[in-house]
Amino acid sequence: MTEVKTKVFRKAEILEQAARLFLERGFKSTSVRDIAAAVGIEASSLYSHIKSKEDILVLLCDACAERYTGVLSKIMATPGQTGIDQLKQILSFHIDNAFQDPTSSTVFSDEWKNLPSERIEKFLIDRKEYENKWQAVIQDCIRQGSIREGEPAVIMHTLISSVRWIHHTKRKFTDKEQKSAKETILSMLFDGLAKR
Amino acid sequence: MTEVKTKVFRKAEILEQAARLFLERGFKSTSVRDIAAAVGIEASSLYSHIKSKEDILVLLCDACAERYTGVLSKIMATPGQTGIDQLKQILSFHIDNAFQDPTSSTVFSDEWKNLPSERIEKFLIDRKEYENKWQAVIQDCIRQGSIREGEPAVIMHTLISSVRWIHHTKRKFTDKEQKSAKETILSMLFDGLAKR
DNA sequence: CCTACCGATCGGTAGG
DNA sequence: CCTACCGATCGGTAGG
Numbered sequence: 001m002t003e004v005k006t007k008v009f010r011k012a013e014i015l016e017q018a019a020r021l022f023l024e025r026g027f028k029s030t031s032v033r034d035i036a037a038a039v040g041i042e043a044s045s046l047y048s049h050i051k052s053k054e055d056i057l058v059l060l061c062d063a064c065a066e067r068y069t070g071v072l073s074k075i076m077a078t079p080g081q082t083g084i085d086q087l088k089q090i091l092s093f094h095i096d097n098a099f100q101d102p103t104s105s106t107v108f109s110d111e112w113k114n115l116p117s118e119r120i121e122k123f124l125i126d127r128k129e130y131e132n133k134w135q136a137v138i139q140d141c142i143r144q145g146s147i148r149e150g151e152p153a154v155i156m157h158t159l160i161s162s163v164r165w166i167h168h169t170k171r172k173f174t175d176k177e178q179k180s181a182k183e184t185i186l187s188m189l190f191d192g193l194a195k196r
Numbered sequence: 197m198t199e200v201k202t203k204v205f206r207k208a209e210i211l212e213q214a215a216r217l218f219l220e221r222g223f224k225s226t227s228v229r230d231i232a233a234a235v236g237i238e239a240s241s242l243y244s245h246i247k248s249k250e251d252i253l254v255l256l257c258d259a260c261a262e263r264y265t266g267v268l269s270k271i272m273a274t275p276g277q278t279g280i281d282q283l284k285q286i287l288s289f290h291i292d293n294a295f296q297d298p299t300s301s302t303v304f305s306d307e308w309k310n311l312p313s314e315r316i317e318k319f320l321i322d323r324k325e326y327e328n329k330w331q332a333v334i335q336d337c338i339r340q341g342s343i344r345e346g347e348p349a350v351i352m353h354t355l356i357s358s359v360r361w362i363h364h365t366k367r368k369f370t371d372k373e374q375k376s377a378k379e380t381i382l383s384m385l386f387d388g389l390a391k392r
Numbered sequence: 393c394c395t396a397c398c399g400a401t402c403g404g405t406a407g408g
Numbered sequence: 409c410c411t412a413c414c415g416a417t418c419g420g421t422a423g424g
Binding site: 227228229239240242243248249250 | 417418419420421
């Protein structure tokens with residue numbers, strides 16, 4: 001029993017350290033020896049827990065895609081909300097997530113490109129599903145007349161991109177600064193930077 | 197004379213092909229053999245034109261930093277403009293540049309991280325200069341009361357990031373679509389996504 | 393600009 | 409989980 005528990009734990013530890021290193025240096029610049037050293041074992045010992053270096057990225061990407069799509073589904077399924085409420089909630093989630101879980105943000109937005117080619121296809125399908133949800137909400141907003149016209153894809157990419165600096169910043173934000181940054185970003189994007 | 201001219205030309209060709217590959221696959225995933233093949237020579241022949249693989253990145257980063265900072269200086273030095281005019285011009289430049297010269301966008305926003313450590317320091321100084329210009333314009337706007345309050349750094353990062361999807365997109369935009377996307381982005385950021 | 397080659401590092405395996 | 413090790417690929421050099 002203890003043995004099994006330890007093994008699951010070790011695997012989680014490997015995934016966590018790998019994700020941290022992928023954020024700091026990127027997948028290609030992180031060697032299996034780096035990951036092993038971060039966990040405190042020899043490189044060859046990693047292979048009792050994972051199949052390959054790429055397998056780590058596959059596991060991380062799958063977990064992210066599932067989680068992100070799940071959050072969007074949940075927001076969209078909550079009754080009694082306008083489209084623009086939903087759009088704000090989706091963006092809020094991305095901002096909070098980038099501050100609190102920067103490693104998953106980097107995997108989902110940058111490092112997936114290093115997936116083995118057979119796996120990229122599958123990931124792109126998952127991401128398409130996620131993007132379709134975004135665009136469905138944006139379409140709703142346009143139809144309801146609550147946001148200005150524009151190609152949904154362009155609006156989506158601009159919104160998603162606009163928070164992509166957060167997970168890469170080295171600056172430490174206090175909770176108060178995070179809240180303040182979030183308000184600034186949301187008001188820029190929804191109410192506009194220009195005063196009227 | 198012909199020989200010298202050819203040599204300069206070859207070097208430009210190497211830099212161009214390398215930049216293209218860095219955009220497609222990233223610096224770390226591009227080997228000197230890939231670059232040589234793209235130019236149509238053997239890997240070892242590259243070294244008559246460049247000192248090292250990292251040297252290519254140094255040359256590209258330096259050129260970018262100089263150009264970007266120069267454009268910002270020029271915009272800021274043009275008389276008879278409000279702060280918000282300048283801010284819109286700066287962002288317009290970034291949008292146009294991302295569409296027309298995606299390789300320089302990727303070098304300046306992503307790949308500089310692969311610079312050799314002695315060179316990163318110098319690059320960060322150059323980029324700080326560039327960011328200071330951005331923030332000076334943003335500060336002006338806040339003082340003039342033409343944009344809403346917010347930490348200049350947060351506003352700057354959000355604006356810069358918001359167009360970072362452009363140079364990574366594989367979709368081909370026609371001139372008309374580029375113009376339309378640019379208008380959507382500018383109106384989102386300055387006038388707000390929400391209708392009033 | 394090429395042929396021939398090198399040391400270092402990579403991801404990964406065998407066997408215990 | 410470790411020791412010992414391997415083939416492939418990397419950036420780069422010598423010499424012409």
